[in-house]
Amino acid sequence: MESSKLGWCEINLGNLRHNLRELKRIIPVDTKIVPVVKADAYGHGAVEVTQVLLEEGVESFGVFSVEEGIRLREAGISVPILILGPSLHEEVDSVADHDLTPGIFTMEMAQLLSKTAMAKEKKIKVHIKVNTGMWRIGVWVDEAVQFVKEVLELKNLEVEGIFSHLATAYSLDKSYAYEQFRLFCKVIEELNQDGIYIPLRHIASSAAILDLPEMNLDMVRPGISLYGLYPSKMVKRRVELWPVMEFKTRVVYLERVPKGSSVSYGRSFIASKDIIVAVLPVGYAHGYMRTLSNKSEVLIVGRRAKIIGTICMDYSLVDVTDIEEVKINDEVVLFGRQLNERIEVDELADLCGTISYEIVCSVGNRVPRVYIE
Structure with a gap:
């Protein structure tokens, strides 16, 4: 392909469509697929990528930050957008105004979102991030059940989801991933025993989608695999991915x-x-x-x-x-x-x-x- 530029990246949208269809082939039909388009869709162009994936039937997206979510809203993307990373206190108005779904893990942020939602007479959906051993962000597993209960008491918040992230799903030795999954399921089971059922439970990104299908749960978050790259050399080639x-x-x-x-x-x-x-x-x-x-x-x-x-x-x-x-x-x-x-x-x-x-x-x-x- 000719280009007038000194350097350029060709982004093959046909390959992107192919990769999504390949992943759909191994993901249960009742499991929600939320493509991760953070970091400008891993350098591929978030706006263009989301528009194509919408044509393919995708109904929501994951991003890292409120800023990334706003960019998609300004581009006309109206489906749900989940913020996987932290939101700042000064961003809560933007979360509400742009109908973004934040991941939360502190009571201070939960209370601030509740207060903002009440003032704007809106309801904000949230997903609760649980730390099962990655030790970045998230409420620790031992405190997660109580945290969920306290968030459920707050007005104008809807706990739509609960999620965690695996540290070693791409490795040959998946024992730590299984331990993280066990801890996550323990939190969910304790909530269920108390009559609390959260609709969207999710822990699987690309590596777990390919290697650990039992971890699909209600929702999965494919990232690198959508762009035609395997998470590592150690994961199974259960699908044929085409570089985008x-x-x-x-x-x-x-x-x-x-x-x-x-x-x-x-x-x-x-x-x-x-x-x-x-x-x-x-x-x-x-x-x-x-x-x-x-x-x-x-x-x-x-x-x-x-x-x-x-x-x-x-x-x-x-x-x-x-x-x-x-x-x-x-x-x-x-x-x-x-x-x-x-x-x-x-x-x-x-x-x-x-x-x-x-x-x-x-x-x-x-x-x-x-x-x-």
């Missing part, structure tokens, strides 16, 4: 570098022979990580070529000595497919010592998204 994002640029300059010359900052690469170098107008400020310097490869005319020297803020250099047909303006794939060759996001993640999530989320708004079906 491809990161591309072009050759803007070709130069002959004589033997013994160094390229880029720090002289980390010195040519052992005369070489031809292609200059790419993409660097770490675009999200192509500096830790890939002298490690990664790119695709040019369907062939792999090595990144040489230190990746700069705005430039990367590639040795194309063995690819005679390279021309200025040729498309270059940083990750994605070109002809019969492919560079996977996981390949770059391994080289960086990180995970696929970070690779796609790091491609910032300096890089325009081009949407294709």
